[in-house]
Amino acid sequence: MRNIILAVNELSKHFVLHILDGKVITGCAGVSFSLQQGEFLGIAGPSGAGKSTVIKCIYRTYLPSGGNVLYRTAGGREVDLARAPEREVIRLRRLEIGYASQFLKVMPRVPAVDVLAGELRRKGWDMERARARAREYLAIMNIDRPLWDAYPSTFSGGEQQRINLARALITAPRLLLLDEPTASLDPETKKIVIRILRDVKEQGTGIIGIFHDYDVMRRLVDRVFTMQSGRCSQAGDRREGLM
Numbered sequence: 157m158r159n160i161i162l163a164v165n166e167l168s169k170h171f172v173l174h175i176l177d178g179k180v181i182t183g184c185a186g187v188s189f190s191l192q193q194g195e196f197l198g199i200a201g202p203s204g205a206g207k208s209t210v211i212k213c214i215y216r217t218y219l220p221s222g223g224n225v226l227y228r229t230a231g232g233r234e235v236d237l238a239r240a241p242e243r244e245v246i247r248l249r250r251l252e253i254g255y256a257s258q259f260l261k262v263m264p265r266v267p268a269v270d271v272l273a274g275e276l277r278r279k280g281w282d283m284e285r286a287r288a289r290a291r292e293y294l295a296i297m298n299i300d301r302p303l304w305d306a307y308p309s310t311f312s313g314g315e316q317q318r319i320n321l322a323r324a325l326i327t328a329p330r331l332l333l334l335d336e337p338t339a340s341l342d343p344e345t346k347k348i349v350i351r352i353l354r355d356v357k358e359q360g361t362g363i364i365g366i367f368h369d370y371d372v373m374r375r376l377v378d379r380v381f382t383m384q385s386g387r388c389s390q391a392g393d394r395r396e397g398l399m
């Protein structure tokens with residue numbers, strides 16, 4: 157059996173809405189699953205089921221309300237991402253854990269090539285090598301050459317998504333979290349992204365992804381779990397939950 161890199165146990169997240177007299181909304185509750193190296197797990201379920209909440213709790217955009225998110229680092233340590241100090245979370249994001257959603261958040265007036273190179277610089281690469289690798293990735297992602305030195309905040313939705321994905325992938329993370337990363341891609345670019353994600357998986361990255369496009373999901377995932385009203389309603393193989 158391959159190595160488990162992530163074990164989520166009884167994860168819950170509740171939101172307290174102070175503007176509504178402290179009303180509590182459940183984002184997710186009692187969610188448990190594990191992920192092995194080189195495995196691709198899909199999360200399916202209707203809108204509002206809690207899919208993004210689970211991904212954001214793992215990436216620690218949200219601080220979980222309960223449960224554990226046990227991550228095994230490259231060095232073999234076990235870190236509970238539900239409780240780890242901020243600086244540990246930031247270090248792991250820089251070195252081991254990638255995240256891409258459909259929305260690009262970048263510093264204004266940083267050219268596309270430097271948005272990508274910046275990720276490698278944070279891992280200690282020198283500028284020249286980082287930019288060379290960034291250009292390779294821009295080419296792989298089919299970004300038109302005149303845009304490489306332009307600012308991604310002005311890019312089209314699909315171009316921004318490709319930059320977002322490239323930024324998450326360029327550092328070859330051990331754990332990759334994807335929240336609708338192919339939402340506005342054209343069919344040709346979807347094919348490219350599917351090919352890249354398959355390569356990344358082959359190289360041992362564990363991936364958790366939410367896709368409303370079930371065709372893309374079916375072509376990528378090993379396993380799917382389906383959520384309903386914040387809970388895991390079905391855990392199964394690649395066919396279950398996708399039909």
Ligand SMILES: Nc1ncnc2c1ncn2[C@@H]1O[C@H](COP(=O)(O)OP(=O)(O)OP(=O)(O)O)[C@@H](O)[C@H]1O
Pocket residue numbers: 171181182183184201202203204205206207208209210
């Ligand atoms: N920051 C937040 N504050 C308050 N409630 C939130 C917050 N984030 C999520 N929720 C609530 O948690 C529930 C689950 O939301 P979530 O975004 O995880 O669903 P989803 O399955 O990803 O939906 P979709 O497919 O529409 O993106 C929803 O009722 C949502 O309103």
